[in-house]
Amino acid sequence: MCGLLGFLSSNENAASFVDAVERALPCMRHRGPDDAGTWHDQDAVFGFNRLSIIDLEHSHQPLRWGPPENPERYALTFNGEIYNYLELREELQAEGHEFRTQGDSETIVVGFHHWGEKVVDHLRGMFGIAIWDTETHRLFLARDQFGIKPLFYATTEAGTVFSSEKKTILEMAPELGLGLELDQRAIEHYVDLQYVPEPESLHQKIRRLESGSIAWVEPGGKLQEERYFKPQFPVQAVPKGKEQDLFDRIARALEDSVEKHMRADVTVGSFLSGGIDSTAIATLAKRHNPNLLTFTTGFEREGYSEVDVAAESAAAIGVEHIVKVVSPEEYAGAIPKIMWYLDDPVADPSLVPLYFVAAEARKHVKVVLSGEGADELFGGYTIYKEPLSLAPFEKIPSPLLKGLRKLGQVLPEGVKGKSLLDRGTQSMEERYYGNARSFNFEQMQRVIPWARPEWDHREVTAPIYARSTHMDPVARMQHLDLFTWMRGDILVKADKINMANSLELRVPFLDKEVFKVAETIPHDLKIANGTTKYALRKAMEQIVPPHVLHRKKLGFPVPMRHWLAGDELFGWAQDTITESGTEEIFNKQAVLEMLKEHRDGVSDHSRRLWTVLAFMVWHGIFVEKRIDPQIEHHDYPVDI
Template sequence: MCGFLGMLTSGGNASTFVDAATRALPCMRHRGPDEAGTWNDESAIFGFNRLSIVDLEHSHQPLVWGPADTPERYTLIFNGEIYNYVELRAELKEAGHTFHTEGDSETIVVGYHHWGEDVVEHLRGMFAFAIWDTLEQVMFVGRDQFGIKPLFYATSPVGTVFASEKKSILEMAPELGLDLSLDRRAIEHYVDLQYVPEPESLHSAIRRVESGCTVTLRPGEEVVAKRYFKPQFPITAVPKGAEQDLFDRIAKVMEDSVEKHMRADVTVGSFLSGGIDSTAIATLAKRHNPNLLTFTTGFEREGYSEVDVAAESAAAIGVEHIVKVVSPEEYASAIPKIMWYLDDPVADPSLVPLYFVAQEARKHVKVVLSGEGADELFGGYTIYKEPLSLAPFEKLPSPLLKGLRQLSRVLPDGVKGKSLLDRGTQTMEERYYGNARSFSFEQMERVIPWAKPEWDHKEVTAPIYQVSQDMDPVARMQHLDLFTWMRGDILVKADKINMANSLELRVPFLDKEVFAVAQTIPHELKVSNGTTKYALRKAMEQIVPPHVLHRKKLGFPVPMRHWLAGDELFGWAQQTINESQTDEIFNRKAVLEMLREHRDGVSDHSRRLWTVLAFMIWHGIFVEHRIDPQIEEKDYPVNL
C-alpha cells in the first residue's frame, strides 16, 4: 500500500524533472509514511511512499526486476494488494521465473514479463501500478477491476505524469506547463451527482485512468487506454430446489475472499456497523484472527448511531470493540482537512465520521476490512425494489403515460403520488442515475446560472446504459452503480479517508471471484420477500448473528438535516457561503436563500446545501488558497 507518482518524458530528459517529482512526493506522505524513494533513467521517473504491509524488510519500491539476460529491464511502482500472490508466485516459479522478495509486488512485474498485458486478468486484488520496460521503451499502467485504488494523470508537451493523488500533479504543474483552469462540465456533473465522475477531475488538464482499464504509453506519444474488465449480469435462472447450492457457493467464496484479504505481516482489524455487510466480514475474519479488533462510529443524537447494534454484534461475534463518537464541533473542524485529502470534493456527509473512526483504528491496527461493494454486487439498495413497484406502468399505452407525465409536472411538490407518477412515467435511463439525487436541473439553475441541460447526468449515464440493454432491470441498476456511485463516491472515500490516516482498507466483497458468483444471482433472489440482498442474507444465515440478518441498512448516518437547521452548523454554513470566492460559479444569494429555507422548515435542502458547501471549502483550499487545511506531521505507530 502506498502513494506513487511517475513521469514518462517526451524528450528523454527525465533528470530535469527529478527535483519537481521529489518536491511532489510529500503531498501524499500519509499514504506511505514508512519509507520513500525515487528512481529515474533518461526517460522515466518513479517516486514512492510506502506503507509496509507485506514482506516488511524487503519489497522496497521502486522495484527493479528482469530475467537473467536483462536483470534491470523492468521498474515497477505499485499501490494496493494482490491477494492471490502466493498462488501466482508458485505458478510463475513453476514456469521458470526467479523471485528476489517474498512480497506481492514482484508478482506483478514477473507476471507482466510472462503474460504481457494480460497480467491484469490474473491479479486478484486492489491495485494501481506502472511498469517501465527499458528494453521496449513502453510504460504499462493498470488499475483494478472496480477502481478501489485511484490513479490520476496529466499530459503536456514535456511528458505524461501520473499519481495516486491529484495534489502531487498539481505540485508539478509549473514544470509540466499545465493549465489549471477548472472544468465547468465536471463542476455541473459534481453538483448533479455529488461526486466527479470518472474519468473527469475538476481540473481540465488532469484526468483519471478508469477502473478496469490499462494504459500503454510511449515517449512523446498519446495515452492509449483499453478496458479489460467488462462486468456482466447475465439473465440467469436457478433451477427450482437448487437455491441452496447458490447460497452455499456465496458463503464459500466469501469465506475464501476474507481469508485471502487477511494476508498481511501486520495487524488486521475490521470496521463494524449494525448491518449485514460489515458483520459478515468481521465474523469471517474472526475465524482467522481470534484477537480481532472491530471499530465503529456514531453521534450523540438519537437515531443517528449504530453504536448499540454494532456493540451487540461485536458481543455476539466475540471480538473486542472500539467506538468513536463524533461531536458537531469535531465534524465542522475536520472538513477542510478532509477536502484536502480527497483531491476533488465528494458531497457525502459520512466522510467525516469515517475519518474519525479510521483515525481511531490507526492507533491499534494498520489494516482494516470493510463491507463496501456488497450492495452493488448483491442488490442491496432499497431503490433496487423500484422496478417491481413501477412494473404496472409498463403495461399502460403511450398516450396514457404521456398524460400522466403531464399531470405529474403540474402537481405541487409534496402531493401524495407525485413522486410515483414522476418516476413511473419515465424510462429507467431518465429516472435512475445512482443513489445520489440532490439537484433537479431546475434546482441547479437556481444556484448555477450557467448550467447547461446537455451536461446533466444523462451525459454520464447514457454510455453505461447502452452496454446494459440485455440485462434485467435490477441488474441494469447494479451495473450503473458499479460505474458511477460506487467508484465515484463509495470507493473514493474508502481509499482517501482511510489513507489520510495511513490505514489500509480492504474490501472482500469487491473481489473478482466473489463477483463471478454474484453475477449469476437471478433478480428474484436479489430483491425478494420484501428485502434486498436476499441471496446474501440466506448465505449468511449460519454465519452472522440473527439480529443482523434482516436489519435495515444505515451505514454511517449523519444528522446533517438537523445540524444545518440548528445551532450546530447553521452559523458555520452561513459563514462558509459568505466568505467563499465562488461567485463565478454559484449564485451566492440563492444559496443563502436555500440555507434560510432549510432553517425555517420550508424545504429540506440538506443534501443540496452540503454539495455546495463541500465545493466551496474545496475551492477555498485548491483555487483561492485562502483556507488552510491544517495538515500536520503525524507520529505514526510502528510495528503494528
C-alpha cells in the first residue's frame, strides 16, 4: 500500500520535472512513510512513497525490470496488493521468466511483459498501476475492478501527470501550467449525491481513471481509456433443495479470499462492528491468526454505538478487542485534516469515527481487514426490496399509471401514499440514483441558485443503466451502486482515511473470485424471509456468532442530527458558514436559515447541512487556503 506519482513529458523534457515530483511527494507521505524514491529518463519521471507490507527489505519502487536482453526495459510504480502473487509467480516462472525480488510488485511487471494489458485479468487484488515501457515509449495505467485504489491524472501541453492523490498534482500545477478552475457540474453532482462521481474531480482539469479501467498514453498524446471490468450478473436459478450448494460456494469463496488477504510480512488486524459483514471477516481471519486484534469505534450517546455488540462478538470468536470512543470535540477538531486527506469532499459523517479507529489500530497493526462491499455484492441494502414492493404497478395499464403519477405530483409532502405513488409510477432509471442523495432539485436551488434547470441525476446514472438492461431489477440496482455509491463514497473513505494513518485496509468481499459467485445469486436468495443478504447469512450460519447473524448493520452511525441542533456542533457549523468564502457557490443566508430550521426542529436538514459544511471546509483548505488542516507526519515502526 503506497502512493505513486509520475509525469510523462510531451517533449523529452522529463528531467526538468524531477524537482517538482520530489517536492510534491511529501504531500502523500502518509501513504508510504517507510521509503521514498524517484527515477527518470528523458520521457518519464516516477516517484513513490512506500508502506512496506511484503518483502520488506526489497521490492523498492520505482521498480525496474526487463527480460535478459533488456533487463531494465520497464519502470513500475504500483499502489495496492496482489493477493495471488505467489500463484502468478509460479505460473510465470514455469514460462521461463526470472524474478529478482520476493514481492508482489515484480509479479505485475513480469505479467505485463508476458500478457500485455491482459495482465489485469490475472490480478487478484487492489491496485493503481503505472508501467513505462522504454522500448515502445508507451505508458500503461490501470485500476482494479472495483476502484479500491485511486488514480488521478491531468494532461497539459507539458505532458501527463498521474498520482494516487490529487493534492500532489495541485502541488505541481505551476510547473505543469495546470489551471485550477473548479468544475461547476461536479459541484452540482457533489451537492446532490454527497460525493463527486467518477471520472470527475472538483477541479476541471483533473480527472480520475475509472474503476475497472486501463489506459495508454504516449508522449504528447491524449490518454486513451478502456474499460475491462464489465459485470454481467449472470443470475442462475437454483433448483429447489439445492440452495445449500450455493451457500457452501459462498462460504468457500469468502474463506479463500480471507486467507489470501491475510498474506503479509507484517501484523494484520480486523475492524469489527456489530454487523455480519465485519464479523464474518474477523471470524475467518482468526483461523489464520490466533492472536488477531480487532478494533471498533462509537460515541457516548445512546443508540449511536455498536461498541457493546462488537465486544460481544469479539468475545464469542475469541479475539482481543480494542475500542475508541469519539467525543464531539474530537469530531469537530478532526474535520479539516480529514477534508485535506480526502482530496475532494465526501459528505459521509462516518469518515470521522473511521479516522479515529484507524489511528488507534495503527498503534498495533499495519494492515486491517474490513467488510466493505458485502452490501453491494450480496444485496444488503433495504432499498433492494423496492422492486418487489412496486411489482403491482407493472400490471397497471399505461393510461391509469399516468393518472396516478399526476396524482402523486399534486399531493402535498407528507401525505400518506404520496411516496409510494411517486416511486411506483416512475421507471427504475428515474427513481433510483444509488444509496445517497442529499438534495432534491428544489432544495438544491435554494442553496446554489445557479444550478442548471436541466440537471437530473440521470446525467450520472444513465450510462451505467445502459450497461444493465439485461439484468433483473435487483441486479440493476446493485450494478448501479458498484459504479456510484460504492466507488464514490465507500471506497474513497476506505482508502483515504485509513491511508491518512498509514494503515492498509483490505476488503476480502471485493475479491474477483467472491464476485464470481455473488453475481450469480438470484434475487429471491438475496432478499428473502424479510431480510437482506439472505444467501450470505445462510452461508455464514456456521461461522458467525448467532447474535450477529440476523442483526441489521449500523456501521459507524453518527449523532449528526443531534449535534448540529445542540451545543456540540451548532456553533461550529454557524461559524463555518459565516467565515466561508463560498458566496459565489452557495447562498450562505439560505444555508444559515436551514441551520436555524434544523435547530428549531422545523425540519431535519442534517444530511444537507453536512454536505454543504464539508464542502465549505474543503474550499477553505484547497481554494481559499484560509484553513490550516494541521497535518502531522508520524514515524511508525516499519515491521509492526
